Amino acid sequence: MAPDKYAAFGDFKLKKDALQQVDSHGPQLLINVFSGRKSSQDNLLDCGIYEGPLKSAPEANIKVTCKLIGE
Secondary structure, eight states: OOTTOOOOOOOOOOOHHHHTTOOTTOOEEEEEOOOOOSSOSSOOEEEOEEEEEGGGTTTSOOOOOEEETTO
């Protein structure tokens, strides 16, 4: 993606049997960003991550910042 762009994710449903295995904190979401490695086999980006409750993610504007490795 280009700088200052965003990704939007549509509705999804979790299977009931999977939800029964979740602890009291509820389902968690992990967003980990890396470069696509089309121009180089090495990762070119140094990005933050997001980890938190899934239920708050749809309302949140989650920002994951990235920079080129070596900047």
